[in-house]
Amino acid sequence: MKTLTLAATAAFFALTTLASAHEYKIGDLVVDHPMAFNTAPTAKSGGGYLTVTNTGDTDDTLIGVRADFPRVMLHTTTEKDGIARMSHVDAIVVPAGETVALEPGGFHVMFMGLDGNGFEVGAKIPATLIFETAGELDVSFSIEERGTAKDDHSDHSGHSDHSEHSEHKK
Numbered sequence: 001m002k003t004l005t006l007a008a009t010a011a012f013f014a015l016t017t018l019a020s021a022h023e024y025k026i027g028d029l030v031v032d033h034p035m036a037f038n039t040a041p042t043a044k045s046g047g048g049y050l051t052v053t054n055t056g057d058t059d060d061t062l063i064g065v066r067a068d069f070p071r072v073m074l075h076t077t078t079e080k081d082g083i084a085r086m087s088h089v090d091a092i093v094v095p096a097g098e099t100v101a102l103e104p105g106g107f108h109v110m111f112m113g114l115d116g117n118g119f120e121v122g123a124k125i126p127a128t129l130i131f132e133t134a135g136e137l138d139v140s141f142s143i144e145e146r147g148t149a150k151d152d153h154s155d156h157s158g159h160s161d162h163s164e165h166s167e168h169k170k
Helices: 002-020
Strands: 023-026 029-037 045-054 060-067 071-080 083-088 092-094 099-102 108-112 124-131 135-144
Touching: 023 135, 029 124, 045 060, 045 092, 045 135, 060 071, 092 099
Parallel strands: 029 135
Antiparallel strands: 023 029, 029 045, 045 099, 045 108, 060 092, 060 124, 071 083, 071 108, 124 135
C-alpha cells in the first residue's frame, strides 16, 4: 500500500510539474512563461509577457507575433516626466547568450481589438512568435490574475499618451 501511495504521489508531482512547465524551444531560443494578465470585460487591449533566452552564439530578433486579434504588435514602454508612453517597435533583439524579458513597464506584446472580450483568468491565447533566424514558434499565453496596478496597462489608460501613436486607435 505504501508503494502505491508513493507512486501516486510521484505521478501527481510529475503531472503538476508538466502542467506548470510553460517553456518552448526553437533552435537556440528558449521562450519561458508566455502570459497575460486578466483584463476588465470592457478592455480594448491586453499586454502579453514572456522571456526569451538565446543559448546560441549569434543574435536573433523577435520580428512579430501573430494571434487571432485585429492587431498584435510589439511595444515598449518609456517614461518621461512621470508619464508612461507606449510605442510600437518593429523588432526586439535577443543577443547571443542573454535573456530578454518582455514585462510590464518594458517590451511587451499588445493584443488589440478585444472589443468586450476581456482576458479571463485560466484562459489561453494561442499565438505564433516570429523570429528572424529561428523561425516561427507556436506558444500559448496563459491568462493570470493581475497582481498590482503597475503590473498591467491592458487598456492603455491612465498615464499613457496616445496622441503620438495612431496605431492605438481603431
